[in-house]
Amino acid sequence: MWMLQNRHLPVMEIDVQTLHKLPWLLLPLVFACQKPPPPLPPPARPDVIAAPVELKPPGPTPAQVAQQAATSTLTGGKTEGFVVIPPGKFVMGATAAEVEPGTWNDAPQHEVTLTRPFELQIAETTQQAFKGVMAGNVPPQPKACPECPVLNVSWFQATGYCNALSRLKNMPVCYEGQGKDVRFLGLNCGGYRLPTEAEWEYAARAGTTAPRYGETAEIAWIDTNSQLQPQPIKGKKPNAWGLFDMLGNAQEWVHDWQGAYPADALTDPLGPASGENRVFRGGAYRMPEAEARAAFRNAYGPGNQVEFIGFRCARTL
Helix, strand or coil, X not given: CEEECCCCCCCEXXXXXXXXXXXXXXXHHHHHHCCCCCCCCCCCCHHXXXXXXXXXXXXXXXXXXXXXXXXXXXXXXXXCCEEEXXXXXXXXXXXXXXCCCCCCCCCCCEEEEECCCEEEECCCCEHHHHHHHCCCCCCCCCCCCCCCECCCCCHHHHHHHHHHHHHHCCCCCCEECCHHHCEECCCCCCCCECCCHHHHHHHHHCCCCCXXXXXXXXXXXXXXXCCCCCCCCCCCCCCCCCCCCCCCCCEEEEEEECCCCCCXXXXXXXXXXXXXXXXXXXXXXXXCHHHCCCCCEEEECCCCCCCCEECCCEEEC
């Protein structure tokens, strides 16, 4: 329908059929007189245009990561007896109030980002588990107890166990070589390995920032409550991610060589490329409460077998 209007003529509505019958000389008049469209609204002023909001999906929860791992055909799924740890960011190290100024082992605090989900053994490797995987080759123990942490194992024996467990599960091994020539194949290895120092502390904290994730007597076997003997695993309360004995019972070998912490933020750190001593973390059944802290660290030579040091395995997902 067309509108025909000028200053001297009334408004006329002309349909398409009538338009076709008009002489071609009148067509310019018709189009010139048609009703104009309504004007466009003025553009918004630049100074009042709201900035676009970037919507970021929330990060995966531990439960979601566990579900993904359980159904993954790439990683082989979650291992029974392990807890899935989501990637994330945390502050690693101890506050100045926790340690004596000038000590190398806990300071300075620095931000660490872990980009890979991984799974970590729910508690320390037991004497029974070590015997089963290593064909009965268990070193002498301070206490015969199948469900107690296996102790007196060197860093080399701990990595050897990880390789043996990987072979049993038809997974790639994460360590090559023998003795002092053992070489780690990296975080992309799909088999079992020792956790990095950063992974261990991140998992131990489970989102907490205090020295401990609970009251010492409720979460850790130390010198004052263990009768100076190792105890069966999972006898104390776990942390928020379901991990037991992170701060007591046995101190635990981790991947890293001993070295001072940098002050800068790090992503997926592996520690120094070489060194003399390997780090172990957490407290132990014969150690004082001061060592039952998420930030506590110490180191011995990788060949040392110590009656209060054990380990737990990890695996990248």
